[in-house]
Amino acid sequence: MGMPFTRPYKDILQDLVAGLIQIPDCYSFFEMEASDWEAMSTEEKHEVLEALADDCFYGLGQEKILFVGSGSLQHDPKFHHIEIMKENTVIATVQLLDSEA
Template structure:
């Protein structure tokens, strides 16, 4: 189902892809190790990031907190945002409206 949003889906997906790209070990979400990730080219890494962003968008409709590598992705229904954190530090957020 995904999260409720008022912005264009493609814009949200682009922003979310860039945001999760800030999590250095995001590849762990797909059960990859650092060596496997480093063997991918830049284009392939971007494709994996886009797939992850899409998976997260839909999964956040069911689960409001999803761990991604050393980070966590949180759907804040009240603020209409998706927050990306590592530990207590917020890396960025993606507005949904």
């Protein structure tokens, strides 16, 4: 099914990474242990977060909501954005459409 978007994909991924990092146990999406996550360098963590953002983007093309650790992501097709939630609060919104489109 997929999600329509007009923003550059790299910008969407960058915003998703910024939101996902706010979920303290986001790494558990990959069945990773906290000790493994903590042992990673900042660069390695960023690479994992980019892979997670990519998986979430494509996953939301098939599922309405994805659970990531103690948080979740949901595609809102009416407003063309992805909401990242933690503890029932929206912590980030990622726009899918370019404001100039």
